[in-house]
Amino acid sequence: MQKLEKLLGRRELAPYLNAEQFEFRESVHRALAEHATPDYLRRADEEKRFPTELVDLMARQGWFAVNLPEEYGGVGGAMDMIGMLEVIGYHSSTLARYWNINVNMVGGALVHLATPEMKRELLPRLAEGKTFFAFALSENGSGSDAASLKTNAVREGDYFRVNGTKMWITGSMQANNILMAIRTEKGEGKHEGISLLLVPNPTPGLEVRPIDLLGGHMVRSCELNLVDAKVHASQLVGDLHHGWRQLMGVLAKERIALGAIVVGAAQAALDLAIEYTNERKQFGRSISSFQAINHRLVELQTQVDCARLLTYRGAALLASGQECNVESAQAKYFAGDTYMKVALEGLQVMGANGYSMEYAMQRHFREAKVFQILGGTGEILRNVVARELTSGR
Numbered sequence: 001m002q003k004l005e006k007l008l009g010r011r012e013l014a015p016y017l018n019a020e021q022f023e024f025r026e027s028v029h030r031a032l033a034e035h036a037t038p039d040y041l042r043r044a045d046e047e048k049r050f051p052t053e054l055v056d057l058m059a060r061q062g063w064f065a066v067n068l069p070e071e072y073g074g075v076g077g078a079m080d081m082i083g084m085l086e087v088i089g090y091h092s093s094t095l096a097r098y099w100n101i102n103v104n105m106v107g108g109a110l111v112h113l114a115t116p117e118m119k120r121e122l123l124p125r126l127a128e129g130k131t132f133f134a135f136a137l138s139e140n141g142s143g144s145d146a147a148s149l150k151t152n153a154v155r156e157g158d159y160f161r162v163n164g165t166k167m168w169i170t171g172s173m174q175a176n177n178i179l180m181a182i183r184t185e186k187g188e189g190k191h192e193g194i195s196l197l198l199v200p201n202p203t204p205g206l207e208v209r210p211i212d213l214l215g216g217h218m219v220r221s222c223e224l225n226l227v228d229a230k231v232h233a234s235q236l237v238g239d240l241h242h243g244w245r246q247l248m249g250v251l252a253k254e255r256i257a258l259g260a261i262v263v264g265a266a267q268a269a270l271d272l273a274i275e276y277t278n279e280r281k282q283f284g285r286s287i288s289s290f291q292a293i294n295h296r297l298v299e300l301q302t303q304v305d306c307a308r309l310l311t312y313r314g315a316a317l318l319a320s321g322q323e324c325n326v327e328s329a330q331a332k333y334f335a336g337d338t339y340m341k342v343a344l345e346g347l348q349v350m351g352a353n354g355y356s357m358e359y360a361m362q363r364h365f366r367e368a369k370v371f372q373i374l375g376g377t378g379e380i381l382r383n384v385v386a387r388e389l390t391s392g393r
Contacts (some may be wrong), residue, residue: 008087012305016312017083024076025083031061032091038360041092045363046211048217049283050174054095059129061100063088064103068195069111072119073127078319082260082312089264094216096261100380102126103172104257106179109250111323112194113238122177134175134201136166136224137247144380147190151226152183153197159230160184160197162205166224168374172208173220175201185241190330194244196237215366242365251376252328256318258295258375259311259331265371266304266339269364273297273346276353293349326388336371337378345366 017025025318035057044051058064067081068074081104088096096182104174105128110119125131142148151164162182172178178199185193199206210220237248278286291292343365347354354361372378 010308011314012309013083016079016316021080021083024080024245025206027085028061028084028087030064030091031057032088036091041362042357043216044218044272045094046217048220050220051092051095051218054092055098055129058095058099061094062127063099064129065127066101068107068123068127072123072300074117074123076108078256078315080314085257085260085310086264086311087262088310090268090317091264092218093261093265093371094218097216097258098219098266100138100254100257100261101135102133104133105250105254106177108253109179109196109237109247110198112249113246114198115234117235118198118234121322131175131176132171134169134172134178136172136178136180136199138168139165140167142222144377145190146181147194149181149183149194151180153195153231155184155233158233160233160236162197162199162226162229164226166226168211168221169224170216170221171219172201172222173210173222177201178224178311179237181243181247187241191244193241194247195240196243196246197231198235198237199229200235202299203229203231214369215363216370227345248325250323253318254375255316255328255332255381256324257333258371259307259314259328261313262335262339262371263304263308265364265367266307266335266342269339269342269346269361269368270297270300270304272361272364273300273342273349273361275348276359280350296345296349300338300345303338305332307338310334326385329376329384332375333378333381338370339364339368339371351383 008029035350036054062075063084065074066076066084067078085096085100088099090388107123110122112318115267122131128310134325137146139149139151141150151166166180169178178201180197180199181194182197183193187193201208205227207225209225213221221233274297280286310331314331317324317327343361346361347365350359350361353359
């Protein structure tokens with residue numbers, strides 16, 4: 001009961017979530033507790049097997065509709081999304097990231113930027129979990145400097161001819177369409193001349209190749225190679241040559257969502273460590289009674305709580321339509337650092353068992369690191385906050 005309270009009954013979230021949203025979180029937890037069992041997650045991770053059963057579960061439960069407009073079959077808003085993602089992240093950060101890419105990032109971009117025809121065709125199917133997306137921004141030479149991307153598209157009649165390579169694109173093996181940031185014009189600055197193109201998958205000239213990474217094996221990240229790939233001009237999302245500016249809102253939403261995912265995952269890792277220390281006996285008593293252990297756990301829980309409040313503060317600003325670039329950056333980098341610290345300390349507290357593939361702590365350790373990198377590295381996000389602090393406003 002205490003473990004469930006840590007996840008669901010958070011009293012500090014009462015200003016942010018209403019009674020229905022708390023009940024929704026409980027329903028998400030019950031469904032995943034039954035189906036996303038530790039054994040299922042371990043085997044899917046080890047086998048690098050896409051969690052089809054869990055994605056089907058999310059579709060049946062209607063979770064792909066969360067935060068989409070009602071006219072396209074959507075339900076709820078930003079706070080429903082954040083509350084849900086924390087719980088999904090508690091069970092599997094990889095599964096939560098897959099949802100975030102599909103609905104929050106690509107779905108959100110389509111809601112604000114796509115043509116009416118594209119919205120009518122794709123958004124109802126997304127809400128039902130019947131079509132899937134990936135988001136392709138990063139390239140090998142433009143990780144943190146994403147606007148220096150080199151993948152390009154040349155207009156030829158009714159089509160764009162696309163050439164280039166995208167890297168670390170999660171979920172692209174299952175995606176029916178991939179939203180790509182592509183250079184369509186050489187502008188005076190690197191932020192100019194970028195457009196967003198929704199590339200069908202498969203498309204002749206597009207190769208999707210999985211990359212072996214340290215963690216997140218259930219949903220593979222891939223290299224996308226495009227050689228004279230022809231994409232119809234009707235697949236343009238947003239304004240030609242002005243995609244970078246339009247991407248900014250998508251990236252702020254991504255950071256808030258990642259903060260929620262990471263808070264849930266960090267709480268799960270910490271709960272695993274606490275459970276282990278309560279059961280593990282040394283010198284005739286549980287090791288949780290040792291001050292050297294319980295003070296570590298107290299510090300970690302405090303940091304997870306701080307990350308949670310930063311995240312929900314940013315989410316509340318997002319939900320009310322206010323600017324939240326700084327708050328989303330703070331939430332994301334602090335939550336990512338906290339998860340990494342919890343996983344590292346959890347390994348230490350659990351000793352050799354933490355290092356064993358039998359326990360989930362090793363998976364938390366492997367998956368935590370990526371959240372200090374994707375969605376903006378901690379260094380880049382600190383720069384975002386620093387510019388605001390030193391702007392003199």
